[in-house]
Amino acid sequence: MKLAFLVNDVDTEIDEYTTTRLARAAARRGHETWYLGVGDLEFGSSDGLFAGRARAARWKDDDTLASFMEGIKARDAERIVLDELDVLVLRNESIDDLQERPWASPMGVVFGQMLAARGVTVVNDPNTLHRATSKLYLEEFPERVRPRSLVTRSPEAIQQFVDEVGHSVVKPLYGAKGRNVFMIEGPEETNLAQMTEAVLQDGYAIVQEFIDGAKDGDVRLFLLDGRILERDGRPAAFRRVPTGNDPRANISAGGRSVPLELGANELGIVEAMGAKLRADGMFLVGIDVIGDKVVEINPESPGGFQSVERLYGIDIADTVVEALEHRVNAGA
Incomplete structure (x- = not known):
C-alpha cells in the first residue's frame, strides 16, 4: 500500500x-508510508491533482520509536500526488488547531472528503468525522449507555x-485532553459561575450528571470497525486512574493506566x-467509560496505544494496519 x-x-x-x-507498523510491513501536516496540502495545479509536501517514514531494523521519528523529521519534504494514495489516515486533532490556527482546524476533514470522492480510502470517514468530533455525537446512541446531559451556552440553564x-x-x-473540565459538587457549588465562564470561552458547554465510580477513573476501550480492537x-482496553485530588483520569492530565479485564458491562x-460506529465509518475510535456509561467518544486521533503496549506487551497497531490492507485489497 501507499x-x-x-x-x-x-x-x-x-x-x-x-x-x-501506526506508522511504524505500516513501514515495518513494507508499505510506502508518508507523513504530512495540515498545512502541507495543495490543490489546483495544472494537472488537477491533489498534492502534498510529505516526508517519508522509513523503518530500519535498529530503529527505536525515537530514532524513527527523528528520521522522519530530518528528511526533506517531497511532493507526492495524494490521488495515488491507497489510504489517507486522518490523525490531526482539529481541536488543537481551533485556538492558535483556526484556518487549519477544518482542513483535514475538507481535504479528506475530496480525496475520498476521488477513490482514496480515508479513515475515519471524513463525511461523518466533523459531526462525530462533537460531544453531541454521543447523544445519537442509546440512552442506556450515556449519562443525562445538557448542551447549552446559557449559564442559567447550567x-x-x-x-x-x-x-x-x-x-x-x-x-480534549481534560482542558476546562470541572467537577460540580451540587447546587451549592460556590465556584459554578467561574467554572461556567471558563468553559463557555471555548463555545458551547456540555454538562453531564456525575457517574458513580468516577473516583476510580475511567476505562478506555479501542474499537476497530465497531468491534473491540485486539491482538x-x-x-x-485499560483503566485510567486519576492521581492526587485531580478527578481527571486523562493520561495528559497526569492519570496513570492500569490493566483491565473486560466484563459484561x-x-x-x-x-x-x-453497529452505528461501523455504519458511520468510524474505523478506529476510543471510547471512555465510567461505571455503565460512556462519557466520551474519541473518533479523531484517539491515543493510548503506548499504554496497551506497556501493559500487555502487544502491538495493536499491526491489527489496525492489517484491517487497512483488507480494505484496500477488497476495493473498499
Whole structure:
C-alpha cells in the first residue's frame, strides 16, 4: 500500500504518539508510508491533482520509536500526488488547531472528503468525522449507555441542570485532553459561575450528571470497525486512574493506566454502539467509560496505544494496519 498520515504539523509530532506506532507498523510491513501536516496540502495545479509536501517514514531494523521519528523529521519534504494514495489516515486533532490556527482546524476533514470522492480510502470517514468530533455525537446512541446531559451556552440553564441533577461535570462541547473540565459538587457549588465562564470561552458547554465510580477513573476501550480492537486474543482496553485530588483520569492530565479485564458491562456497551460506529465509518475510535456509561467518544486521533503496549506487551497497531490492507485489497 501507499499510505499517508495527516497530522497537525510533522515537526511537533512525538515519538510516543499512537500515530508513530501506526506508522511504524505500516513501514515495518513494507508499505510506502508518508507523513504530512495540515498545512502541507495543495490543490489546483495544472494537472488537477491533489498534492502534498510529505516526508517519508522509513523503518530500519535498529530503529527505536525515537530514532524513527527523528528520521522522519530530518528528511526533506517531497511532493507526492495524494490521488495515488491507497489510504489517507486522518490523525490531526482539529481541536488543537481551533485556538492558535483556526484556518487549519477544518482542513483535514475538507481535504479528506475530496480525496475520498476521488477513490482514496480515508479513515475515519471524513463525511461523518466533523459531526462525530462533537460531544453531541454521543447523544445519537442509546440512552442506556450515556449519562443525562445538557448542551447549552446559557449559564442559567447550567445552574438549573445542576439544581435538578446535583453532582455534575461541565466541559467544552469541543474539547480534549481534560482542558476546562470541572467537577460540580451540587447546587451549592460556590465556584459554578467561574467554572461556567471558563468553559463557555471555548463555545458551547456540555454538562453531564456525575457517574458513580468516577473516583476510580475511567476505562478506555479501542474499537476497530465497531468491534473491540485486539491482538493475539488480548483486547485493547485499560483503566485510567486519576492521581492526587485531580478527578481527571486523562493520561495528559497526569492519570496513570492500569490493566483491565473486560466484563459484561464493557462488552454490552460495545454491543450497543458497534453497529452505528461501523455504519458511520468510524474505523478506529476510543471510547471512555465510567461505571455503565460512556462519557466520551474519541473518533479523531484517539491515543493510548503506548499504554496497551506497556501493559500487555502487544502491538495493536499491526491489527489496525492489517484491517487497512483488507480494505484496500477488497476495493473498499
